[in-house]
Amino acid sequence: MKSAISPIVGEFPTTRLRRTRQDVWCRDLVAETQLSIKDLILPLFVCAEGAPREICSMPGVFRYSLQEIVDVCGEAFDLGIAAVALFPNTPSELKCEAGREALNPNNLACEATRLIKKALPDLGVIVDVALDPYTTHGHDGLVREGYVANDETLNPLNQIAVSLARAGVDMVAPSDMMDGRIGTIRKALDYAGFQRTRILSYSVKYASAFYGPFRDAVGSKACLGTADKETYQMDPANSREALREAAQDIMEGADILMVKPGLPYLDIIYRLKETFAIPIFAYQTSGEYGMLKLASEQGLIEYRKALIETLIAFKRAGASAILSYAAMDAAKILKKG
Numbered sequence: 001m002k003s004a005i006s007p008i009v010g011e012f013p014t015t016r017l018r019r020t021r022q023d024v025w026c027r028d029l030v031a032e033t034q035l036s037i038k039d040l041i042l043p044l045f046v047c048a049e050g051a052p053r054e055i056c057s058m059p060g061v062f063r064y065s066l067q068e069i070v071d072v073c074g075e076a077f078d079l080g081i082a083a084v085a086l087f088p089n090t091p092s093e094l095k096c097e098a099g100r101e102a103l104n105p106n107n108l109a110c111e112a113t114r115l116i117k118k119a120l121p122d123l124g125v126i127v128d129v130a131l132d133p134y135t136t137h138g139h140d141g142l143v144r145e146g147y148v149a150n151d152e153t154l155n156p157l158n159q160i161a162v163s164l165a166r167a168g169v170d171m172v173a174p175s176d177m178m179d180g181r182i183g184t185i186r187k188a189l190d191y192a193g194f195q196r197t198r199i200l201s202y203s204v205k206y207a208s209a210f211y212g213p214f215r216d217a218v219g220s221k222a223c224l225g226t227a228d229k230e231t232y233q234m235d236p237a238n239s240r241e242a243l244r245e246a247a248q249d250i251m252e253g254a255d256i257l258m259v260k261p262g263l264p265y266l267d268i269i270y271r272l273k274e275t276f277a278i279p280i281f282a283y284q285t286s287g288e289y290g291m292l293k294l295a296s297e298q299g300l301i302e303y304r305k306a307l308i309e310t311l312i313a314f315k316r317a318g319a320s321a322i323l324s325y326a327a328m329d330a331a332k333i334l335k336k337g
């Protein structure tokens, strides 16, 4: 019998895509993408004791002292989070033009790593390799006549990587965008006996406006002033260049590639995934976190739903793991189901 209310006069649609969307159980059975707590990496800011904990531009995110950080990591580990990525807020009196504090074997990043690995050996610890938390000018490399010098920067980067590996870091994450750094860091690690230390390369890191709150958190914003990083980070207009960056890092020995920022660059994650058989991580940056947080505080969006939607989007695009300041929130949501 023909329905009088059929939208197509005298016919039923042959295919009804809504049939599989009727119930939760069925939607779950046909879901193409899964998001798991095990996919999440929590970035954490480490500071000296007595430094301010609040980060004004990142509501809900704090800097932790060495005394506090192990507890936070314990909480993350108990929730099932796979790894943490540590970022030091270096006291300004320890910063200099050359970023020498980066090579101090007892700096905040190394100390925090030692404490965390001792207390929680099964929690992955990742640390950036770049000079920006340590330099008075806030750049990721050494500055010579106003230009961030590529080859001269490689040497301190190699030393930072080895020093972090000695402290017990599982994965070093070069985030400076110098050319050739993956190859030299791999060699430096191998010669120092750290053949098993992984390299997560920030292969495709754009010169982005979404890093503002992070620079506040590590204290590089004031150092950087009005300067930008456009002479070494990538131009947001480019995607074929991203493939060249990735190919180069793979050839030089990277184990995993990272795309950053995340949500505005899902096309890049997808292209890398289609092109290379290497795991890809996505970084939901501080500015992206801020947009979610502030929009929800203003009542424009629902934080929990929007957060999970963004994380699923990373997975759908092809990321195998995601760094997110909201990793703990997401883990709690996923745990409840």
Ligand code: PBG
Pocket: 128, 130, 132, 140, 175, 176, 210, 211, 212, 213, 214, 215, 229, 284, 285, 286, 287
């Ligand atoms: C430093 C670094 C940055 C971020 C991670 N590592 C900032 C920058 O390049 O200036 C940004 C992270 C974020 O915004 O959440 N090399």
